[in-house]
Each structure stands twice: as structure tokens, then as C-alpha cells.
Amino acid sequence: MLAALALAQFICSFAGSNMNVMINDISEDLDTTVQGVQVAITVFLLVMAALMIPGGKLTDRYGRKRCFLTGLVVYAIGALLSAAAPGLGVLILGNSILEGIGTALLIPPVYILTTLLYPDVTSRARAFGVVMALGGIGAAAGPLIGGLITTAISWRAAFVFQALVIAVIVVLSRRIEDPLPPDPTRSFDVVGAVLSAVGLVLVVMGILAADNDIWLMIALLVLGVLVLWWFFRSVRAREPLLSLRLFHNRTSNLGLVTQNIQWLLLMGTSFTVAAYLQVVRGYDAIQTGVIFTAATLGLLVTSLSAERLAGRHSQRTLVMTGFAVSVVGVVALVALAGSFSTAWAFVPGLLLIGLGLGVMLTPSVNVVQSSFPEEQQGEISGLSRSVSNLGSSFGTAIAGTILVAGLTKGAYAVAMITLAVFGLGGLAAAAFLPRETGSKTGHTPRTPAPRTSA
Secondary structure, three states, rough: OHHHHHHHHHHHHHHHHHHHHHHHHHHHHHHOOOHHHHHHHHHHHHHHHHHHHHHHHHHHHHHHHHHHHHHHHHHHHHHHHHHHOOOOHHHHHHHHHHHHHHHHHHHHHHHHHHHHHHOHHHHHHHHHHHHHHHHHHHHHHHHHHHHHHHHHOOOHHHHHHHHHHHHHHHHHHHHOOOOOOOOOOOOOOOOHHHHHHHHHHHHHHHHHHHHHHHHHHHHHHHHHHHHHHHHHHHHOOOOHHHHHHHHHOHHHHHHHHHHHHHHHHHHHHHHHHHHHHHHHOOOOOHHHHHHHHHHHHHHHHHHHHHHHHHHHHHHHHHHHHHHHHHHHHHHHHHHHHHHHHHHHHHHHHHHHHHHHHHHHHHHHHHHHOHHHHOHHHHHHHHHHHHHHHHHHHHHHHHHHHHHHHHHHHHHHHHHHHHHHHHOOOOOOOHHHOOOOOOOOOOOOOOOOOOOOOO
């Protein structure tokens, strides 16, 4: 069961980063620009963020396993459509829209089921460690795997690979049993879903418009903020899309901030470094992917040690350490890339970022999920994943827009320094987390031991 859930997180994270090494290939094949590919990547991440909260709510109404399987099918259709895309528009439809919708449906059940099937903090830390390790590795190894497939076959084959992995997940998911029955009587806040999605889309599209039209950027940002304000004002229905009570938990709020910035760092760094290597340095897909192996190794080492680390250190200590190491990694990427022309100059920084992110991804998720009882797991899971994917969107949009505006060594340095500043903000937020988090500070959902299949 855990294999299916972890593999689902892997492929969704992989989808968010593997296109970074295909920038030149896709641009040439579809007759588009680097900015066009950036838009496709950012919209995919944005659709996930915008629909993750509604996706989490739907699990209560239709059941976690049903939403999980539906998301897998929609995702697979999008992947196959992307593989056959004749132009950027169809690629955005398949990859950005359909894969984004599929991910928004299948990811909340991953975190809800993991929380419900592993009731105590220790086993849940181990389970989340596996899920987050696969997620982090998918994001970090996406460039390497994507580069290998693109070089050996073509960029289109990378989407066929995603569809094949989805088929494996569907087979593995037969062993999953939903611990809680669906509740068809639960209402669904359609207006809230539309307002939240539209607001987030406007904000991120405003960031993307920064290098083209400053007034358009301002207009989109203001309009987006107004729509989001309308959304929060409207959250007074009997069964709102997002209960404001979720924000009454200070520990969870801080955990959500750290999650957002962690994925902003990961995806922002991935896009910025990959685009710089290919467009400015002239590296091909496989060369770019090999360089990113350093980040993958770092994430693998620390993510798979999540249970052991959680037993020895507080969640607060792990998150703070992760941010500190990641910021040092970003600084190393700027300093060494500016001083040396060799590809090895990128390895120390990427390794440090991978180590740092691997240390803190699992604690941040565990802090948030463990802060609420099981009846609120649908809501908090959707919110948690939405916040994380919104961070991914912001990372690609902000750092990517700075880089694409110049596509020079100077623009690369400014983009990376911007990411480092965000990392320091995450470190500051983590410093306010309670010294002891988990079972001592939040609710630990209590459920019967999960049933096993022969």
C-alpha cells in the first residue's frame, strides 16, 4: 500500500521537474521559446495548487481510494496527450491542465491515507519519510531521468514513461483499503473552489507577466488579491471549501509556511539552474540531468533517514537545520558558478540543497498533519499540498521570470540570491516552531490498525 502512495508522489514530483532539462528540445520541436516552456511548467504547478484544496474536500464526499484512482486515470490521459502534442497549446492542455487536475485529485488521498493508516507518530514519520523521500527524489531526479530519456529517445518518451508508471500504481493500489467510508451527504462549496482557483491563477500569472508588462503585472496581482479576499470573505457557508479554523493552529501555520518555502527553493533552483546550464552554458539534456544527480543523492540520504532523525531531534531542529544547509547551498551555487566554468562548480551547491531539503521535508509535513484529528485530515491535506505546490509555482515563476528576463550570468545570480532570501525567511519561520512537535503539541489521529491483504 505504501509503495503505491509513495510512487504516486514520486511521479507527480517528477512531472514538475523533468521538463526543466527539455527546454531546448521542446522549444525547437514545438517552435516556442524558453518562456513558453516556463509557462507550461508553471501552469502545471499552479493548477495543482489551485485545485488541491477542492481535491482534498472531494475525498470526504467520494472516498479517498476513488479519488486516488480517478486522479491516476486523468493524469495518464494528460501524459499521453502531452506525448503526442503538435504544439505548445496541446502540451499545456495535456501536461499543465489534465496532469495538474489528476495530481490535485490523487495527492490529497496519499497524505490522508498515510496519516490514517499509520496512527502513531513514529510509524507515521517512517511512512511520511518514504513518501517524502520519493517525492523529493522525483523532483531532484526528474532532470536526470528526463535527460536520459530525452537524449536516448525523445522528450515525448518522458511522458509515455509517466503513463507507464501510472499503470504500475493502479495495479499496486488494489491492496489499498480506505479506513473511513465516504460521506455522499457532504456538500461541496463550488463558489469557493472557483474563487480560490481564479485568485491563485491571477497572482501567479501576474508574476509571469513581470518581464513583459509591469502594468499588466500590477493589474493581475491586484485582481488576484481581490478575488482571494472575496474567497476568504465568502467562507461562511455551512460547509465551506476551506474552514478558517484550520488557521487557528499556530504550529500548523508555521509548518505550512516552511512547506511553501521548501518547495519554492527546490523548484526555483531546479528551473533556474537547468535553464542556465542549457541556454547560457549550452549543455544538453543528459549533461544537465547528470549535474542534478548531486541534489538527488543529497535528498535520498537525508529523506530515507527521516525516522532515525525524528527519533533523535525535534521537528523544529530538523527544519531549521534544513533551511540553513539549503541557503548555504544556494550561496555556493552563485559563488562557485561565477568563479569556475566547469560543471563541477554546481555539484557542491546542489548536494547541500538536496541534503537540506531532505532533512526538513518530512518534519514539516508531519507537523502539519499531526496537528489535526482524523475528521479534518481531508481539509488539512488539501491545504497542505496546495500550499506546497503554490510554493513550487512561486519558485518557478519568480526565479524563472528573473532569469528569462536576462538569460545571463548576472540574471542567474540575482535569481538565486532571491531564492536564498526566501530560504532565510523559511529559517525565521521555523525558529518559531515549538521545540517539541508531534504527539506533544497536536492531535494524533487514532485509528484501528490497518488491515492487511494476503
